[in-house]
Amino acid sequence: MSTPPPTAAAPTPAPQGPAGAQAPPPAPLQGGQLVLATFAVALATFMNVLDSSIANVAIPTISGNLGVSVNEGTWVITVFAASNAVSIPLTGWLTQRIGQIKLFVGAILLFVISSWLCGLAPTLPVLLVARVLQGAVAGPLIPLSQAILLGSYPKEKSSMALSLWAMTATVGPIAGPALGGWITDSYSWSWIFYINIPVGLFAAAVTWIIYRKRESATRKAPIDTIGLVLLVAWVASLQVMLDKGRDLDWFSSPVIVVLGIVAVIAFAFFVVWELTDANPVVDLRLFAGRNFFGGTVAISVAYGVFFGNLVLLPQWMQQYLNYRSVDAGLVTAPLGIFAVILAPVMGKVLPRSDARVIATMAFVGFAIVFYMRSKYVIEIDTWHLVLPTLLQGIPMALFFVPLTSIVLSGLPPSKIPAAAGLSNFARVFCGAVGTSLFGNAWDDRIALHHERLTELANVYNPAFAQSVGMSQAVLNVNDAQARGMFNFTVSTQAAMMGLNDIFFASAVIFLAIIPLIWITKRARGGGGGGAAAGAH
Template sequence: MNESTKPAALPPLTGGKLALATLAVALATFMNVLDSSIANVAIPTIAGNLGVSVDEGTWVITLFAAANAISIPLTGWLTQRVGQIKLFVWAILLFVLSSWLCGIAPNLLVLLAARIVQGAVAGPLIPLSQAILLGSYPKEKSSTALALWAMTATVGPIAGPALGGWITDSYSWSWIFYINIPVGLFAAGVTWAIYRDRETPTKRLPIDKVGLLSLIAWVGSLQVMLDKGKDLDWFNSPVIIALTVFSLISFVFFLIWELTEKNPIIDLRLFAGRNFLGGTVAISVAYAVFFSNLVLLPQWMQEYLNYRSVDAGLVTAPLGIFAVLLAPVMARIMPKSDARVLATLAFLGFAGVFFMRSHYTTGVDTFTLVIPTLLQGIPTALFFVPLTAIILSGLPGDKIPAAAGLSNFARVFAGAVGTSLFSTGWNDRTILHHARLAEQSSVNNPTFVGGLDSLHSVLGGGTQQALAAFEHSLNAQAAMLGLNDIFWLSAVIFIVIIPLIWVTKPRKGGAGSAAAAGAH
């Protein structure tokens, strides 16, 4: 075993160096989370420019997500092999390179290959940013570090659709990737200049090849199954069935192998910790609901309210206002508060927001759409920081990158699973409501006949035109009722998972300080 001789503990940064370091690490985090959502609204444009179908274009999202999901939990092992700072800087530089390759891609094949690389190197950025920030701040200021991290991690997915829509409409889809280049080069340069003498110890651990291959097998196949399930009609497709069976077998094998391997690629024994288990499950389920609705809401506005992609993004953007404004407040109250109470208030706030949305109608105006979104920023600010502090509390410093990587993997993967399930649920509920509403569309129903006559007189066309207009209205109403069901279910889920928070046991002195204790 070859270990570096650098000290395990280093003093925190101070003054301007701390501020500049925080900015650099935050920009790397923002660049990563932004790229996970910025391409979503550009898929039709990308597909059209490259001469492929929209379904083929969605692989741009699918393969990035699959590669990212696989690499996130490898952060702990890679950190021990390479070193925290070198891994972070190299990940940023490779992210910049792959972003440039995405922008110049002449065809879909090159673009997909570049997105796989981009997703893979993006994996370590978020968990390492947590670990680096915690190691840069004094223990008593660790809540500030977590609050700043949460702010950038929250704003990225919110800003992504609006920024992606604006760039695509105003310039070219290539620029949604090119914007990463100056940001990434600045973040990498500043990080290396400040942190190169603060590298963590390394160990020449053997490579767990079997664990790595089984991880790639089950995560990759499950991610593709989730992303393509709706398009292929789920389990009516032999492809989806085959992917599901293969993923399940690979997952079981992976669990058995990693729990018995001396040097596992992922340390699953972290789940033996009460705080890590409870906090990770709570944040994963909550993020699944949070992120799924963040995807469905703009989609509904574009499909049924005729919002442009950039306008739909702007309606969701106010979510970030309170998330940013309350970050310094969270930094102050965290050391003096029970993280479980703050997280409980966040879940209650989310439940209230989704309950408000469950009363939307097809005639909803922009103001009514924006108000719950604006208010959602409050529980969002209370959401990430306390649960992240709980998850990382009490862990030794050498376990922080592995724990952050594994918990972020669970959160991000839960977001992918939740999005797929909620999207399918919305589709199924829409079909159900459409069938129920259509039952009333009979010539024996005087209300239906009267409505059809009114459409006929207003439109001035024939009966077929009136029927087409009625069908359009029926589809919009069914979709609205289906989405209301999703909003209501989301509110219920946030209430139901509150007990998960209270499984954990924050340490004395503030969860934020406990989380940072190991980082020093």
């Protein structure tokens, strides 16, 4: 999974002194305590990001071990993203009810428990339930980790705090695929979840020891129960419909029809309710702002395209190029190299630049990378697989921060936490939807190209007869075996052609959504101020 963007932290009520007066915030940490606290808090974010990307290369192995298809195996990724998206808007409310530190440490411990359950899962349904729990409890980790870090540093060093956080989180896309592939090949896929246990326990223990006396004040904040139920209903129905649609032959199945109706009705009621409720779980009125609308739609669509392709690439390498899990991981690992190198540079360049220009450069960069991939051939060597992945780190570094700045710019401080939560919900949910849509689209293109190629496989085609005859002569196989080998070749070629179609379409989509960036107004100070304000 890609690096999460720097977002506004969850709102933290100020501690109350006597007679309701606001007490001053705790003093910044210093020295070795600050270093250890930064490491522990950022480690929780790293664990979350790592667990998203580490599973990508293990999907074929997990599917095989659990006796399901690779398409069903990708649900391991989509259900995590969908449940994670739903839980993100609840972070602010939970913080007010439980307290920032208790919620953060509790989320880490629940993440550890759910990771343990994922590793123990004997069947796919059990694994999916554990992943839903894991995604739900992971929702508060990213915004709270930022809020806690920002409260640990002096205000003049807040940019340094966010840069350290971003660099730690960016290591996930580098380490995740390679580590996941090595663990899967050398031990068992279960250990890609078990490794969260010592990491999470360490992060929770250190965080609690250092921060337990720096807890935020709590209050009984109202919760939009009806809005939350409607949100879960339409998100769950839509995601299950997308994941099961192909297996059940889409709308010829009563199950898919019912899921579609539930998703549409629940979504319609959700929109009406959230626009009229006094304390909505998701403040849809934010979409009335040009910057929020353009920036959120752009970042969400782009992330859906990016993440959907990120899941397909290792699957193709393992299924059709016979790459081991660890090799597929090493090929996709360079994705984060340039993102890490350029992250500090972006912090200095963005305040003096137009965020719209930088975001446009990112989209053009993504389009170039996907166009390069659309020229892949079956005989491709490893370097030509690695090169686009390496280059993709450049638009990644130019992608999240400028668009997040655009999304948050021009909003009053009171609206920034809600805006960050809604924008992140849309982005993460589009990642889950993109994974399902691109997986289904790839299957459809494979079937189309396979059908077209096999139309030529008849006794009247000299090329087909020559291929079968050569296989029989050289490999000493009978006619049925030779035809089976020919079909395997056709299937491999169809998969390659189908993936090229997906890559080309992705390049076009990135270029097509550039106008969304330019319907926004230029943010003051290049957009950096909005993000910074949200972070505070």
